[in-house]
Amino acid sequence: MRFLTSLLAGGLFAVTALFPSIAEAQSPEGVLARSLSKAFGDVYEKVSPSVVVIEAQRMPVAGSGGSQQMLQYFFQTPQGRTLPLPDAFENPNQGSGFVLTADGYILTNNHVLEDADPASISVTLHDGRTMSAVLVGADAPSDIAVLKIEAADLVPAEIGDSDKARVGEFAFALGSPYDLRYTFTFGVIGAKGRNNITPNPDYEEYIQTDAAINPGNSGGPLVDVDGRVIGVNTLIRGMNRGLGFAIPINMATNVASQMIAEGRFMRPWLGIGIIGVEELDSLAMAFPQLTSADIAQMFGKLEQGVVVSSFDQRSPETTRRNLRVGDVILRVDGNDVATSRDLQRVIVNTRVGQDLSLDVWRSGTVLTVQIPTTERSDGIIRAALTSPNPAPAPNLSPTPAITPIAGVEVCELTEEVAQTLSLRPNSGVLVTRVEPGSAADMAQIAEGDVITSVGSRPIRKVEDFVQSLRKVGDSGVMLHINRGDRRTFAILKP
Numbered sequence: 001m002r003f004l005t006s007l008l009a010g011g012l013f014a015v016t017a018l019f020p021s022i023a024e025a026q027s028p029e030g031v032l033a034r035s036l037s038k039a040f041g042d043v044y045e046k047v048s049p050s051v052v053v054i055e056a057q058r059m060p061v062a063g064s065g066g067s068q069q070m071l072q073y074f075f076q077t078p079q080g081r082t083l084p085l086p087d088a089f090e091n092p093n094q095g096s097g098f099v100l101t102a103d104g105y106i107l108t109n110n111h112v113l114e115d116a117d118p119a120s121i122s123v124t125l126h127d128g129r130t131m132s133a134v135l136v137g138a139d140a141p142s143d144i145a146v147l148k149i150e151a152a153d154l155v156p157a158e159i160g161d162s163d164k165a166r167v168g169e170f171a172f173a174l175g176s177p178y179d180l181r182y183t184f185t186f187g188v189i190g191a192k193g194r195n196n197i198t199p200n201p202d203y204e205e206y207i208q209t210d211a212a213i214n215p216g217n218s219g220g221p222l223v224d225v226d227g228r229v230i231g232v233n234t235l236i237r238g239m240n241r242g243l244g245f246a247i248p249i250n251m252a253t254n255v256a257s258q259m260i261a262e263g264r265f266m267r268p269w270l271g272i273g274i275i276g277v278e279e280l281d282s283l284a285m286a287f288p289q290l291t292s293a294d295i296a297q298m299f300g301k302l303e304q305g306v307v308v309s310s311f312d313q314r315s316p317e318t319t320r321r322n323l324r325v326g327d328v329i330l331r332v333d334g335n336d337v338a339t340s341r342d343l344q345r346v347i348v349n350t351r352v353g354q355d356l357s358l359d360v361w362r363s364g365t366v367l368t369v370q371i372p373t374t375e376r377s378d379g380i381i382r383a384a385l386t387s388p389n390p391a392p393a394p395n396l397s398p399t400p401a402i403t404p405i406a407g408v409e410v411c412e413l414t415e416e417v418a419q420t421l422s423l424r425p426n427s428g429v430l431v432t433r434v435e436p437g438s439a440a441d442m443a444q445i446a447e448g449d450v451i452t453s454v455g456s457r458p459i460r461k462v463e464d465f466v467q468s469l470r471k472v473g474d475s476g477v478m479l480h481i482n483r484g485d486r487r488t489f490a491i492l493k494p
Contacts, residue, residue, distance in 0.1 A: 039225060043172050044184045046227035047098075050157035051220060053124040053176050054108055054133070054147070056093040056116035096175035096220030097123070097147065098157045098229065100256060106147040107256050108219030109234055110138045113145050123149050126182070137259030141267070143234055143247065144255040145219075157221055160228030162207065162248035165189055173211040173233050173244065175220030187211035194245060195341055205345065206245035207231045213244030222246040254349070266352045268373035271315030276339040277305045277328060304338035305330045305361060322369040324362065331359040347373060405469050406492060407438020408445055412462055428452035428482065429465045443479070443490040450482040 093116040097108030106123060113121065113135065124130045131149050138145035165171075172186045187210035194206040209222060213233050222231035231246030255265045305328040311320055329337055333356060337343045350356065352375045359368055410429040417430060428450040434440050445451075453459055454468035455477045468477075472492070479490050 040172075040186060043223060043225060043227045044174070047157065047172070047174055047221060047223050047229075048182055048184075049126045049155040050099045051126060051174050051182065052097045052099065052106060053181055054095050054097050054106075054112055054219060055120075055122050055124070056113055057120035058093050058115055058117070094176075094179070095216060095218040096233070098219075098221045099154050100146070100156060100159075100253075102154050102156050104149045104151055104154060105136065105256075105260055106133065106149060107232065107252060108145050108147065109232065110140050110143045110145040112219045113138060113147075114140070121147065123147065124181075125151070125154075137262075137264050139255055139259070139265045139267075142251070142255045142265065144232070144252050144259075144265070146256050146259045157223075158226075158228045159249060159253060160224055160226070160230045162230045162250045165192070165207065165224060165230045167192060170225045171207075171209045171211050171230070172223050172225075173209070173213050173217055173220060174223070175213075175217035175233060177212075177214035177216040179216060183217075185212035190243075192248075205248060205251065205341075206235065207248055209244050209246065211244060213246075217244075251348075267376045268347055268350050268352045268354070269376035270347060270371060270373060271312045271319050271376075272308050272323065273310035273312070274329075274340045274343055275307045275309045276341075277302050277307060302328055302330075302361060304336070306337050306340050306343045316372075316374045319371055322371055323358075323360065326362075328361040329358050330361055330366065333357050405466060406440050407435035408440035409433040410451065410462060410465055413450060428459050429462055439493055443492045445479070445481070445490050445492070446483070448483070451479050452482055453480040454478075 093113065095109060095112035097106045097112070099105075100107045118135055121133045121135065122130055123133045129151065131151060133147040133149045136146040136148050167189050169189050170186060171189050172184065174182065174184050177183050189207060190210055191208040192205075194208045195204050207222065207230065209231075211222065213236050215236075217233045217236075220233045221229040222233050224230050229249050231249055232252045233244065233246045235245040236243065258265045308323050308325055308327045308329065310325060311323075329343060331337060332343065332346045335346065337346060350373050353372055355370055355372045357368060357370055359366055409432050411432050413428050413430050418427065431440075431445060431447055431449040431451065434445055434447055451459055451465065454465065454472075457464070457468050459465050459468065469492075477492055479492050481490060
């Protein structure tokens with residue numbers, strides 16, 4: 001028996017000597033590597049049946065160049081030079097998504113569907129089935145959209161908790177980059193709460209990851225090591241830089257659940273402009289009538305808080321009655337708000353019509369005011385893939401259209417015209433004609449648009465518009481536009 005035992009031991013030693021990989025596999029490191037490899041494979045097998053490929057044909061719409069311009073922002077060199085968009089972006093209406101519920105609701109990005117023909121949307125499942133989809137709702141500011149398909153045997157993704165996800169934990173992305181369907185990549189969560197990533201003025205809070213995200217991943221899931229969705233893959237910052245950004249799933253499902261219930265997302269707001277106390281340069285710009293010494297005297301004793309810098313033209317009467325420009329909001333419902341992003345986060349997570357208790361610093365005294373949130377309607381796409389059609393320019397103004405500049409004619413926004421368009425008088429100029437093939441036409445400016453600013457300069461009269469365009473260089477300028485109940489922009493290169 002001892003001889004046999006020695007013989008077996010000797011044989012095992014000889015085998016492991018000839019095949020060291022077997023010995024390595026038995027080492028603690030080998031066991032860990034195999035366990036990790038199996039865990040990664042398990043994540044893919046769990047998540048992939050829930051992931052879908054979304055395709056739609058682009059339908060050109062005047063003034064809908066926002067997505068392409070936004071994409072160009074993410075394809076710039078460190079010096080700011082814009083790189084050519086990859087071929088996969090020639091048709092932006094292709095991306096990813098995932099099954100949210102067993103009865104056929106699909107979650108994806110709004111920009112995957114923007115400017116697309118509603119009748120052309122199709123969804124391809126993991127098992128190869130392709131079917132048409134109906135848009136339930138889309139919200140541009142949050143970049144979330146929900147589709148509905150009629151299909152059996154769907155596998156909903158397991159939804160995680162993005163608030164509990166931690167920096168440094170594994171993260172996995174699954175989607176169809178460059179039409180390479182069901183590509184699986186992994187990395188870690190590099191940061192949470194990333195904001196100011198895009199020029200978007202609305203509230204944003206991204207999960208940053210180095211899991212490879214490329215064109216076509218948009219709308220697909222970012223999942224944890226247990227295969228639970230923690231984010232919706234949305235943005236990349238440059239090519240081959242290892243920086244990807246996902247919308248936290250808690251925020252995405254909040255928007256999606258309202259879309260499923262109401263067909264749209266009701267965005268709460270207070271109707272005020274805000275600046276953090278620590279943003280001294282911004283405070284100086286917001287209060288040009290005050291000197292630096294005045295600002296230091298007003299806000300210097302406060303270490304944190306959010307300054308009310310202005311009121312929106314549609315601010316609720318309750319807000320105007322209870323707040324004043326220069327007030328500093330310190331707390332909302334007893335929770336400290338140190339920065340403007342803190343306040344935005346609190347508001348976006350409330351319900352429209354919810355009463356909020358604000359502790360406000362005013363001229364050295366702290367007082368408490370009650371303000372209900374109201375619905376912010378601009379930027380919402382109501383059950384449609386395209387921008388609202390521009391309103392026909394009413395023939396109400398006695399002011400004649402000016403001589404075309406860059407192929408666009410405009411007229412004064414008189415009180416009568418403004419009332420017809422539900423705008424304030426002298427809050428822009430009305431586009432009455434766009435010359436086909438002109439610079440304005442190329443920028444997708446449309447008749448009925450109201451141009452409110454050229455660059456950073458507000459436009460109130462035709463003369464403002466003319467003078468501003470004369471100063472535009474070869475690089476062009478951004479025009480801010482009111483179109484129906486939506487705000488948008490266009491890049492004009494005269």
